[in-house]
Amino acid sequence: MPIHHGALLIDSYADFQLPPDIMEEYSLGLIGKFGARPTSVKKPIFTRLRSNIFVERKPNRTEHQAPCQCVPPPDGSQGCGEDCLNRMLYYECDPKSCPCKSQCSNQRFHRREYAKELQIYLTRERGWGLRTLVDINQGDLLTEYRGEIISHKTCEERMRTMYIDQKNFYFLDYQKGEVVDACSKGSEARFINHSCDPNCHIEKWTLKGELAVGVFASRHIPANSELFYDYNFSVFGNAESQQICHCGSEKCRGFIGKKPKHRSNRLV
Ligand SMILES: C[S@@+](CC[C@H](N)C(=O)[O-])C[C@H]1O[C@@H](n2cnc3c(N)ncnc32)[C@H](O)[C@@H]1O
Numbered sequence: 102m103p104i105h106h107g108a109l110l111i112d113s114y115a116d117f118q119l120p121p122d123i124m125e126e127y128s129l130g131l132i133g134k135f136g137a138r139p140t141s142v143k144k145p146i147f148t149r150l151r152s153n154i155f156v157e158r159k160p161n162r163t164e165h166q167a168p169c170q171c172v173p174p175p176d177g178s179q180g181c182g183e184d185c186l187n188r189m190l191y192y193e194c195d196p197k198s199c200p201c202k203s204q205c206s207n208q209r210f211h212r213r214e215y216a217k218e219l220q221i222y223l224t225r226e227r228g229w230g231l232r233t234l235v236d237i238n239q240g241d242l243l244t245e246y247r248g249e250i251i252s253h254k255t256c257e258e259r260m261r262t263m264y265i266d267q268k269n270f271y272f273l274d275y276q277k278g279e280v281v282d283a284c285s286k287g288s289e290a291r292f293i294n295h296s297c298d299p300n301c302h303i304e305k306w307t308l309k310g311e312l313a314v315g316v317f318a319s320r321h322i323p324a325n326s327e328l329f330y331d332y333n334f335s336v337f338g339n340a341e342s343q344q345i346c347h348c349g350s351e352k353c354r355g356f357i358g359k360k361p362k363h364r365s366n367r368l369v
Contacts, residue, residue, distance in 0.1 A: 145221070145229055148286040150247045153311070157252055163310030166195035173201040181207035193308045209242045210306060210313040216243040219328075221292050226347035228269060230327045231292040237322040243301060246273055246290040246314040248283030256280045273303070276312060290316050295357045296329030298350035303330055332358040 153160070169187045173180045180201030181187070187194050188207045199205040218234040237243065248271065251259070256272060264270075264284060271283040271291045283291035293301070293316060302319045305312045316330060329348065344357040 142223060145292075147283075147291065150286050150288060153247050153281070154249045154286060156249050157255065158250075160250075161310035165198060166192055166307075166309070168198040168200055169194060169207075171199075171201050171205075173204045177204065179206040180204040191304065191306050193306055193313075195309075210245060210308050210315065214242055215245065216241065219244060219289055221289060224294065224327065226349075227294040229292045230294045231289055232325060232327045233322055235324050237318045239318050239320050241318045243316045243318060243328065244290045245288055246281055246283065246303070246316060248273075248281040248287040248291070249285075250275055250279055251282050253278055253280060256282060259284075273314060275314065276305075281314060290314075293328050293330060294348070295332040295346060296348035296350055297331065297346060297354045298348070298352040299329040299331045300326065301328050301330045 166187065169181060169185045171181045171185050181194055181199065181204075183189075185194070185207050187199075193209070193211055194201070194205050194207045196205070196208060196211060199207070216233055216235075216237060220232055220234055221229055222232055224230040231244075233243070259282065260267075267284065271287060273281045273283070275281045281287075300319055300322050301316050304315050304317050306315060307313075316328070322328070346353055346355055346357045
């Protein structure tokens, strides 16, 4: 480019929109502005993933999901509602074969219909948390919990080595024998804290032969509320190291997650 043209561009103003990926990271506060924090507190560092990484095996890739038997509503409204066979079984419809075509409402992960205005911010007693800046309706998909898919054996190994000094844990059960590890690579869902009276819950949906782990609103969530789900999944570490819960709800059980039954070092 001729040098004088560069100078012209620098001096001129033009509206532009950031690419969707960068815009998403900007609105989460991962770049530029960031939810309120003292200057001494560092931004959490992690690699943001757009899909899970399968560390020890190849992902299943089933291209075709059996079509449901829904009929597209003749008035053009959304199809594949509550009585869609795929929806009832927690399968997303295949965009190529769903009879409702563009009217299908059962492709939320595929279409990335996540909450638009989530923000990572520093809480008082729970470290970083995730909140919504807008009202959320009951049943809405908020975000997807992504990370590295590893076996329980690798998870235990990582806990003994890589994560030995970790105070925060970012694991979620994926399927039998496997865990989503969002410690160093994941999505904003890794910042969702535990509550004994949560406003969100986890649902696992099947999409092209693999699971998508979604965080859904369990009730109406007003703007500026922190998001929580119940970490009722696995026990990490031993009884002595079990973490005290600061969810602040009247139903608080005192500890995060399930109470360990015995005092060995174990996962699950
Ligand atoms: C998945 S991370 C959530 C994000 C984390 N707060 C952070 O700063 O990155 C889980 C960790 O957050 C903290 N945490 C989550 N819920 C909590 C709660 N109700 N009370 C106290 N700490 C909590 C615990 O240290 C837990 O191991």
